[in-house]
Amino acid sequence: MVTNDDLLNLKAIVGEKFVSTGESVLNLHSHDESYHPPVLPDVVLWPHSTDEVSRVARYAFERKIPVTGWGVGTSLEGNPIPVNHGIVVDFQEMQKILSIRPEDFQVDVEAGVVYKELNKTLSRNGLFFPPDPGAAATIGGMIGNNASGIRTVKYGATKDYVMRLIVVLPGGQVLRIGNRARKSSSGYDLLHLFVGAEGTLGLITEATLKLAGLPANFMALRVTFPEVRKATDTVFQVMNSGLSPAAMEFMDSNVIGVLNRDRNLAMEESPTLLMEFNGFSDEGLKAEMTFIEEICRENGCTFIDKGIGKEERDRLWEMRYLTFESIKRQHPGLLPLIMDIAVPLSHYSNMAAFIKQEVGDLLAYVFGHAGDGNIHVIVMDLPSDRSRWSRVEEANRRIVEKALAFEGTCTGEHGVGIGKRCFLPDEHRESLELMKQIKNLIDPEGIFNPGKLFI
Amino acid sequence: MVTNDDLLNLKAIVGEKFVSTGESVLNLHSHDESYHPPVLPDVVLWPHSTDEVSRVARYAFERKIPVTGWGVGTSLEGNPIPVNHGIVVDFQEMQKILSIRPEDFQVDVEAGVVYKELNKTLSRNGLFFPPDPGAAATIGGMIGNNASGIRTVKYGATKDYVMRLIVVLPGGQVLRIGNRARKSSSGYDLLHLFVGAEGTLGLITEATLKLAGLPANFMALRVTFPEVRKATDTVFQVMNSGLSPAAMEFMDSNVIGVLNRDRNLAMEESPTLLMEFNGFSDEGLKAEMTFIEEICRENGCTFIDKGIGKEERDRLWEMRYLTFESIKRQHPGLLPLIMDIAVPLSHYSNMAAFIKQEVGDLLAYVFGHAGDGNIHVIVMDLPSDRSRWSRVEEANRRIVEKALAFEGTCTGEHGVGIGKRCFLPDEHRESLELMKQIKNLIDPEGIFNPGKLFI
Numbered sequence A, B: 001m002v003t004n005d006d007l008l009n010l011k012a013i014v015g016e017k018f019v020s021t022g023e024s025v026l027n028l029h030s031h032d033e034s035y036h037p038p039v040l041p042d043v044v045l046w047p048h049s050t051d052e053v054s055r056v057a058r059y060a061f062e063r064k065i066p067v068t069g070w071g072v073g074t075s076l077e078g079n080p081i082p083v084n085h086g087i088v089v090d091f092q093e094m095q096k097i098l099s100i101r102p103e104d105f106q107v108d109v110e111a112g113v114v115y116k117e118l119n120k121t122l123s124r125n126g127l128f129f130p131p132d133p134g135a136a137a138t139i140g141g142m143i144g145n146n147a148s149g150i151r152t153v154k155y156g157a158t159k160d161y162v163m164r165l166i167v168v169l170p171g172g173q174v175l176r177i178g179n180r181a182r183k184s185s186s187g188y189d190l191l192h193l194f195v196g197a198e199g200t201l202g203l204i205t206e207a208t209l210k211l212a213g214l215p216a217n218f219m220a221l222r223v224t225f226p227e228v229r230k231a232t233d234t235v236f237q238v239m240n241s242g243l244s245p246a247a248m249e250f251m252d253s254n255v256i257g258v259l260n261r262d263r264n265l266a267m268e269e270s271p272t273l274l275m276e277f278n279g280f281s282d283e284g285l286k287a288e289m290t291f292i293e294e295i296c297r298e299n300g301c302t303f304i305d306k307g308i309g310k311e312e313r314d315r316l317w318e319m320r321y322l323t324f325e326s327i328k329r330q331h332p333g334l335l336p337l338i339m340d341i342a343v344p345l346s347h348y349s350n351m352a353a354f355i356k357q358e359v360g361d362l363l364a365y366v367f368g369h370a371g372d373g374n375i376h377v378i379v380m381d382l383p384s385d386r387s388r389w390s391r392v393e394e395a396n397r398r399i400v401e402k403a404l405a406f407e408g409t410c411t412g413e414h415g416v417g418i419g420k421r422c423f424l425p426d427e428h429r430e431s432l433e434l435m436k437q438i439k440n441l442i443d444p445e446g447i448f449n450p451g452k453l454f455i
Helices: A004-014 A023-028 A050-063 A115-123 A139-145 A228-239 A253-263 A282-298 A310-321 A323-329 A345-359 A386-405 A421-428 A431-442 B004-014 B023-028 B050-063 B115-123 B139-145 B228-239 B253-263 B282-298 B310-321 B323-330 B345-359 B386-405 B421-428 B431-442
Strands: A043-045 A067-070 A087-090 A097-101 A106-110 A162-168 A174-178 A203-210 A217-224 A247-251 A272-279 A303-308 A335-342 A364-368 A374-381 B043-045 B067-070 B087-090 B097-101 B106-110 B162-168 B174-178 B203-210 B217-224 B247-251 B272-279 B303-308 B335-342 B364-368 B374-381
Touching: A004 A043, A004 A050, A050 A067, A050 A087, A050 A162, A050 A174, A050 A203, A067 A203, A097 A115, A106 A115, A115 A139, A139 A203, A174 B431, A217 A282, A217 A310, A228 A247, A228 A272, A228 A282, A228 A345, A247 A310, A253 A272, A253 A323, A253 A364, A272 A282, A272 A310, A282 A303, A282 B282, A303 A310, A310 A323, A323 A335, A323 A364, A323 A374, A335 A386, A345 A364, A345 A374, A345 A386, A374 A386, A386 A421, A421 A431, A431 B174, A431 B431, B004 B043, B004 B050, B050 B067, B050 B087, B050 B162, B050 B174, B050 B203, B067 B203, B097 B115, B106 B115, B115 B139, B139 B203, B217 B282, B217 B310, B228 B247, B228 B272, B228 B282, B228 B345, B247 B310, B253 B272, B253 B323, B253 B364, B272 B282, B272 B310, B282 B303, B303 B310, B310 B323, B323 B335, B323 B364, B323 B374, B335 B386, B345 B364, B345 B374, B345 B386, B374 B386, B386 B421, B421 B431
Parallel strands: A043 A087, A067 A087, B043 B087, B067 B087
Antiparallel strands: A097 A106, A106 A203, A162 A174, A162 A203, A217 A272, A217 A303, A247 A272, A247 A364, A335 A374, A364 A374, B097 B106, B106 B203, B162 B174, B162 B203, B217 B272, B217 B303, B247 B272, B247 B364, B335 B374, B364 B374
């Protein structure tokens, strides 16, 4: 599909050293962290600027070559797998933090900037970009997926932080969208159309992000409960109490068990909540802590590990960040299917109970951003063993259907990619047709990240 | 344009009593609260359901009759003026609060529900819908305009509260968009495409709104300063201090003067800030108040009226809500041009200074949602006197151009309507073309609220 002539022309755009068809490079860009089968691209490019991305897009458009954007491949639904081969545009050479404006709580970045590096730099200004996907994702990938994570319950998702975008359309046209004011009612909201579009409408090359001030005071709690429902009922009550947790995470006893084994810890292997609260003063936080402890005790909690201060907070989250790695490491040879449903909070307890029942004797780990109604289930199994894997997929299907029956969504934060495409007709009904029409309007040749979102 | 046959057919859809061509009804639906010249519709309808709206839209589509949605006409840029005549769809018969779900902080409403009535009902559940446009707007109108107001600095704009929409498209097709989970990464974000589209893409008939819990503790401050820049510098410093005001409003001395005369008050006629803070405890609020007073004093404030408690809070806002009415009442026979620019906070002081200079000796009142970088200027004058009015328009043009040069927006919350269309090419550049393409995709006949947004 990509000819030698194409390679020469692409090299003329991005530079000889920034075009590769090497086997290891193609392999590296053939899969993400999901179980979805790898597909090799024909070529990987590392452009240096919006202009180069635009010229690549224009060239690909004329030659009808598929173009798929690439951050670092930490996605979980096959979102950047180049299923129709073609060109992968890797943003690793576009990692500049262009401008930090502490006075406006804003930063301009190139799409390849890694989230964790950005926050390291911003912390010197007392600022941070709150959506926290856990993984070492790039900003471009986070915007493409509308990523979120443990801080979303208080701070919102990526979509809430994007003020401006520079986007390259399939024909190579460059759009500058948005402004730097905190609010606007000027014309159609094109920003949100590109956020979460998973690179199917355009390639995001630069963004202006809203930032938050680093909180000054922290309170952290780890609380265990005798059963799942007691923990999830506590989530519901804390969220309805008027408090605003900065994080509210659930982990079932299997997750605690795997962390104990993998990290040599000795936590009580019971359903567990991790909570963080931020505040303007320690006095305020202490008043909140008393109140939260009361709710936990009323729900029969068996253990409370609590603390005030940044060290207590960091200790709490260290283990949470390791969950996915620990689970994978404890099951060598198996691959993960990761569910990502979200439901209204009032259904969270029933959803968690349904999940525990549906996964039965599968190797399943249930956890999630409980304050958002988001639940992940990681099932470790063998996709190559069809009879076993079809049981995993069947459980996934039933769990998504239940989430939709609860008026929730098939994906809270991982995106549609390949794995969730089959659920979109059910979730969006007649609206799916309008999504397809918009895709056709912007990408009439269907060459930007083909094979994703729509079946 | 609308024939007797059409009237008969429309009566068959919504019922004889809910179709009017009466002069006073047409007059009432010919203008909003702006200076834009009135245009009479051919007919006004009051449908009762999404199904009726859909059938009206389908009929209008077949006959190519313009269709413009109508809340209560409180908009400020001519947004619902039926400039091409045709049908006005008034949502007054769709005022049902369909379902309140306090457990999920959500409500389902019909588009015609009046914002203030909704919050009165919700307060019994300790909840409220935060975007506060001041006016007695309907929820449909607020969504159409992405309305916001004094609480936006803490709570966000209407767009941040829309979870689900039922939308009738120009051909009569009914779309159900969104879900009830607190977050989602499932497909393109169609919700935000319709929020703020001012009825040019679809008619919103129902919405599921996110709600917030009514705060328990309040602190309110009114602070006066010797000059505008001291006040606006204070805004910047408070917003950068790590505090999160629930409101942060600026008023110039002209506004205070007109309030004094109109309401028989005796406030110091100096640049003034109104601030509100909410908190979980009075202890926390008192710590914040000390800190804020310090910032105000450092900026040379001449007077601080402060208080803790709900009464103090209500007293503060009563006068703010009356501003527009008081200004109009003090200038009988004149009409208002209302500017609505927003800029990054770091430019707020310079923007305010530029405005004071540009309005010169015009009858101008400067105020705004300072914490959002949003400034309103109400100029009272005579649109019929071309030479005078062209001076007003010229000041408006220069002020918008300055806001755009500061990387802001021509409208923070009032929408584009008729008055801001001329600024969209400058603000959105190449993106405006994509907006037009989306308009053509969804409304190929151009019959939904024609003559708005685009020139």
